[in-house]
Amino acid sequence: MSDKQSPSKEKSLCSTFEWLLIALALAFTYRAFLLEAYKIPTGSMAPTLRGDRFAVACQSCGEKFDYGFIPERYRRGANREGFYQLDPGTICPNCGTTSRPVASKINGDRILVFKGSYYFHDPDRWDVFVFKNPTEPHLNYIKRLVGLPGEKIEIIDGDIYINDKITRKPAKVQNELWMPVFDSRLTEVVAYSQNREPVSPMMNSEGSNWRYIENGRSFSLDETEGKKHELYYNYKQGRDLRAFYSYNRYDMINVAPFFSDMMLEAYVAFPDQSGEFEAVLSKYGTEYTASLDVSGTMTVSAKEPSGKRNVIAEKTIKPLDTDRPVRFCFENLDHVLRFSFGPETLEYDFGREAHAMGEPGRLRPQIKVAGSGRLRVENLRIMRDIYYYGTGFDDETLRAGEGRPYTLGEDEFFACGDNSPASSDSRYWDAPGIGNNAKTYPAGVVPRDYLIGKAFFVYWPGSFKYNLNPKFSKLGKFAILPNVSEMKFIYGGVDDAEIEAEE
Template sequence: MKKTPLAAFAGAIEWIVVALVFALIFRGFVVEAFKIPTGSMAPTLRGDHFHLTCHQCGKQFDVGFQAGRNRNPNIAKFTKCPVCGYLQRVGAPKTGGDRILVLKSIYQFREPERWDVFVFKNPTEPNINYIKRLVGLPGETIHIYDGDLFIDGEIARKPEKILEEMWMPVYSNDYLPSRPQEPRFSKDGDTWERPFTEEGGSWGYSQEGREISCSSKGISQLKYDSQTGNGFGAYYAYNASPAYPGEICSDLKMEYQVLLNDDTVKIGASINKYGRVYRGLADFEKNKMFLIKSYNGKEQVLASKDIPELKAKKSLPLSFNNADYRLSFSLGECSLEYVLGSKIGDIGKPGDSRKPQISLLCSGQAEFRHISIWRDMHYITYGVKRGDEPFELGEDEFFACGDNSPSSADSRLWDIEGIGNNGDKFPVGVVPREYVSGRAFMVYWPGSLKFKPDGKMPIPNVGQMRLIYGG
């Protein structure tokens, strides 16, 4: 029987209502979309921000929008390039925050895990949703020490994918200033200088400075000078603000591409932390790679591994880092790791030496390209409520921190009790289980691009669509 127009219309309305009901159920219990409002999780997740390009080196980076500082919502304030250090005031269109998807029911099927990026109701203002990284679980004792996280007295090492996301650039010779004599590389009007000092050997530089060669009969060093270049302070370019006083990050990484020109060459890198010198060294005369520690005039081989013989000129990527009390060294497809310790004091303390150092090592003949230096994310304790002292969590209590540690209101800073239902109170600094909403798992709409600086039409930033890594 043929339906009347009225019956067909009623059927369409019924389907729309059913679809709407299913959409509401899906949003309420399965997946919900959120827009990141602030930069407390930057650079992992960005709130409203400005996407900038350094006028000198061409490095692209983001600076957060702060309503209190940015009177004109379309103009970025004075900022500093995180790679070459150039100071500039840039007019740029404001870009909206990342939009993410959150699994709302996942914690009904599994327990929250450390390093999850999760959404919860702010215990001090339950009508506001917050997004942070979960770092402390029920019953644990949390201790933030010199930027690192300790759980029940043991260091909590970040999973590899999360660590890779958290490395912050300090230097790259792929981004060198085009006008180094311009006096805008410090507030004192300094010009740019190559931030390295040579110790031993003969070093040469290409005209543009992006290739460095070494010829040396013994181990020579190219030492990074953190006084001349960007320092290792807990500075986040996203915040357009200076480093916190006394907060120096000593978890560092060096990477480069090396062209090996003889079969007896030795290449690597060294990192000085707490007065101990750690070296990752590949010796092609012995066909071995080593992790070595030097302290108080004594040298100790921590680990070694065979590497393939070098039969001809070859270009290889090298990476060496010291993060979360663990050394990691890789050359091509060969890699070596060594755990230095797990408790505070196992590898020394900041008082032993406040000045970290990182250097490139070479013996023989080699050419280096794509040299970059990075520092790890550093949890700030300067001036926060729950910093250097251990903090105990009770049953069904979690501890949350933002990746943008200097600019995150989180468990470290809350100074009043949480507000519960029926007049109940929660301990200061905790996220109660009942306020946990879900786990963020995807950036489905990153901050949009625009055809023109003053353009109104947003362009999907497809290249930044990504999964959000957690525990």
């Protein structure tokens, strides 16, 4: 009987083996041409994508942030609980406090890359893409694509200019690239434990009388005489208004330029349904003011260094119910002033030409809010835009820096890391790219031949390891659960409608 079943068993084994071969072939095909997982090793794309890093919580304000792990600096390794003593140059992105905390290490983000993407369409600007490093083709790099074939690229005051016009990022990309400067909800938690007055960088100008409430997290004004009271951002009390990255060492702040593209957001309530509130952001010495008269007027004006003030945009709105907080937002971004209050928006576009808003200078920006009447301001946040460095730490102009534009040839792309001061990319590569059969590529470009695919999802962003005090986290070094809240899609590129709108 067993002899009669042998052919059937052999046939079954052959069939199983055949299916295994097919499955393996499909898996290899899938990995080679469609989808592949990658681990981010370094912080050149932080904060969008993070490499091996430390999870830090500021001892002063409680802000949670990442600090890059560089193996050469930590040869001694972690202690028995899995924590490292960090560099003395760690700086909080919210309050500017420098410290040398103890923190646990998190492995780099793990992402999915669609390798078939560029078989079907050309890469788009702002894509986060994987490619072979032109100078070391055995290494894969990941950066943001900022320049396309045939374009002239120039970096001026942190912004990307293509063919002498500023480029504007798609909304979803921009949302990823706003970086914190100040958040009133994180005003010095140390003050609470010591029962003392919190110290906020938003300070009263002389003669003004804003009051701190809720331990400095909110501000209130009770003014019945129509006088305007002002709060200004004191960089000496908070963090400096420079385009530094807390992911990097503190000593980089000394050479970081001042940023000029920023956003101020707050939630404002007018209990009496009357009063005024305004925000002031300066750029190159000119103060731009977004003013709200809650009775029904939104205004954007410009005050030149000479003191002359001009109204450049105005809009009448229907009065809103303002006894509860309403979102107020004013941003100066890529040559556009955008003022929002609740559902209403007012914009002024200076155009895309270089220097449309003046000549860049080494001027620290000014940030203020002011109001009159009875009002309350909550959840005040200041954010800055990503800043692409066009000069090195020795003040040398980099490739495509201001005054040194770079024109791409056919099938050539320009790549920059989001962590601009700590990214090896097209601005820095000084050796020709290495191709097959003794072929070379111009220094600084990513050739089409070396494109691998478009990154689109962070599926494993790291584990829960943020700790104010390591003794409360005995499981710190064994944390293996991913931080699900940080799983996300990676946005990039523009659609045809956005390209046409730009042109």
